[in-house]
Amino acid sequence: MSDFKRILGYEYLKLFRRKIIWITLGIMILLSAFVICISDIGLNSDGQNIIQYIHENRQKELEIAGKPVDDALFEEYKNKEYPHGLKYFLSCLLPSDQIQTKNITEDNVYGERKKMLNRDMEEYKLREGEREYWENQESRIKVPFTYEDTAGERKLIAAFYTMVVMQIIFVAVAVPAIFAEEHFRKVNHINFCCKYGKKTLYAAKITAGVTLSLGGTICLVLACAIPVLILYGFHGLNTQIQMIYPACSHSLTIGQVLGIQLLILLTAAVLESAFAMFCAEKLKSSTGTMAVMVGILLLSMAVNIPDQFRMASQLWLCIPSNALVIWNLLDCRLIPLFGKYFTQMQLLPVIYGILAVLLAAGGYRGYKRYQAAK
Numbered sequence: 001m002s003d004f005k006r007i008l009g010y011e012y013l014k015l016f017r018r019k020i021i022w023i024t025l026g027i028m029i030l031l032s033a034f035v036i037c038i039s040d041i042g043l044n045s046d047g048q049n050i051i052q053y054i055h056e057n058r059q060k061e062l063e064i065a066g067k068p069v070d071d072a073l074f075e076e077y078k079n080k081e082y083p084h085g086l087k088y089f090l091s092c093l094l095p096s097d098q099i100q101t102k103n104i105t106e107d108n109v110y111g112e113r114k115k116m117l118n119r120d121m122e123e124y125k126l127r128e129g130e131r132e133y134w135e136n137q138e139s140r141i142k143v144p145f146t147y148e149d150t151a152g153e154r155k156l157i158a159a160f161y162t163m164v165v166m167q168i169i170f171v172a173v174a175v176p177a178i179f180a181e182e183h184f185r186k187v188n189h190i191n192f193c194c195k196y197g198k199k200t201l202y203a204a205k206i207t208a209g210v211t212l213s214l215g216g217t218i219c220l221v222l223a224c225a226i227p228v229l230i231l232y233g234f235h236g237l238n239t240q241i242q243m244i245y246p247a248c249s250h251s252l253t254i255g256q257v258l259g260i261q262l263l264i265l266l267t268a269a270v271l272e273s274a275f276a277m278f279c280a281e282k283l284k285s286s287t288g289t290m291a292v293m294v295g296i297l298l299l300s301m302a303v304n305i306p307d308q309f310r311m312a313s314q315l316w317l318c319i320p321s322n323a324l325v326i327w328n329l330l331d332c333r334l335i336p337l338f339g340k341y342f343t344q345m346q347l348l349p350v351i352y353g354i355l356a357v358l359l360a361a362g363g364y365r366g367y368k369r370y371q372a373a374k
Contacts, residue, residue, distance in 0.1 A: 004200055011178065011208035021174040025216050028166040029223040035162045036155065036227045054151075054231055057084050061149035065235065069243075070144040071106045078102055085150055085243075092246045110143055116247045120332050124307060130334045133341045140251040141240060148239040152232030153254045157244065159224040160261045160324040163217070164268060165297065168321060170216045171272040172293035175209045176280035179367075180289065198368045206277060206360055213273035217265060241330070248330040250343070260345050261324060267352040268320035274356040278363040297321055314344070323348055 015021060060083040067073055069089070082090070082099075090099050093112045098104060117138070121131060228234075236243065237255030244254060252260075272293070279289040300321040305313040310333065317328045323344070334341040 004204055007201055007204040008207055011204050015174075015178070015208060015212055018174075018177065021212075024170055024173045025219060028170050028216070029219055032159075032162055032166050032220050032223040033227055036159055036224050037231075051231075058149060058151065058232070061085050061151065062235070065148050067147050068144040069106075069109070069147050073147065074102070074104050074106070085154075086147065088154070089243055089246065106144060113242075113246050117249060120247065124333050125310075126332065126334075129336070129341055130332070133334060134249045134332060137251045138249040141242065141249065145240060145243055148236035148243065149233075150236035150239055150243055150254060152228050152234045153236050153239075153258065154244050155228045155232060156225060156234075156258060157254070157261065157326050159228070160265060160326075161321075163220045163224055163265060164320050164324045166220050167213075167217050167265065167269060168272060168293060168297050170220075171213050171269065171276050172290045174212060174216065175273050175276040176286040176289035178205050178209050179277050179280040179363075180284060180286040199364075202364050202367050206274070206363075209273045209277050210270050213269040214266060217269040221262065221265070245326060245330055248332065250330055257326075257329075261329065264320075264323060264329075264345065264348050264352070267349040267356075268323075271352040271356045271359075272320065274359040274363075278359040281363045281366055317344065318348060318351065320352075 064073065064076075064083065064086070069086075073086075077086070087099065090104065090109065093109055093116070094104065098108075117134075121134070126134075237253065237258070239254050241248065241250055241252050241254055241257050250257075276289055276293060279292055280286060283289055283292075296319070300316075300319050303316075305316045307313050314331075314333055314335070317323060317331060322328055329345050331344055334343060335347055336342075337347075
């Protein structure tokens with residue numbers, strides 16, 4: 001164990017001396033914070049300072065916090081402007097002209113939501129077992145919904161897409177050199193002859209790569225979460241997810257969804273680092289590995305597999321850059337396994353973990369067989 005710690009310390013030392021890692025991480029952190037804050041800079045459409053506008057809207061939101069979203073609430077706002085969060089919720093379900101005229105009833109809102117859920121089931125051609133699963137989940141959801149200020153939570157849930165994109169770029173730049181550099185510098189034959197052996201050396205490199213990715217990911221999460229906390233606060237963590245995304249039947253709170261997103265993001269960091277080191281060992285090149293990872297990222301942004309190709313579409317949504325988009329994460333198509341149905345968010349951390357282990361094992365097979373050219 002002391003040998004492993006000594007080698008791991010040496011790997012960390014090499015990483016800490018690489019300026020490109022810190023430059024890349026700094027840029028990714030700044031970009032993440034900038035994307036979060038960009039809509040909150042300057043003036044709103046009425047020329048009001050946006051910080052003042054956020055504060056005033058928060059007070060309006062908190063005035064009705066804890067109230068049921070029912071006819072009494074709609075009647076209360078018959079002759080005054082809806083708070084932003086309530087308007088956002090209604091816009092997910094009703095046409096804009098109906099919201100503007102305020103011709104809204106409790107039956108309109110929850111009836112339209114029910115129609116949307118049924119349309120999704122028909123569109124995705126859900127199996128009978130899947131329909132029963134969602135009917136069971138729907139029975140656990142309390143109607144009418146209870147209103148809370150969810151501005152900060154909405155912002156942070158959407159920010160996970162920014163985080164995973166920045167994470168992939170950081171991993172693609174920082175991690176491959178752990179293996180590729182020794183091939184480039186032709187020092188691998190020296191490393192292979194060291195008294196600690198290939199197995200210990202490989203384990204230290206994998207550990208260094210994974211912990212670097214996890215550390216960078218935590219920095220990105222903080223870069224997004226802290227500005228949201230300062231500007232909006234988190235007041236609706238215990239509110240059901242339907243207040244942000246009405247067209248789903250997941251019996252979860254917003255706080256639970258955020259926790260699941262964080263878990264998926266962290267396991268994605270492990271998977272991405274394992275993939276980067278696997279490619280670096282196979283390609284013997286940091287640049288080639290970076291090109292592969294950024295290429296997959298760009299492809300995931302540009303390509304959308306039609307829903308009629310169900311298996312291919314669901315697999316495509318498992319790619320980290322697709323999986324953390326909230327409407328993909330809450331997809332109603334289930335995965336049958338061992339006679340039961342599971343949601344995508346339930347299985348993704350397990351799938352990412354298994355794939356990371358397989359990539360690490362596959363990389364080791366090539367690593368121990370490789371003989372440096374003399």
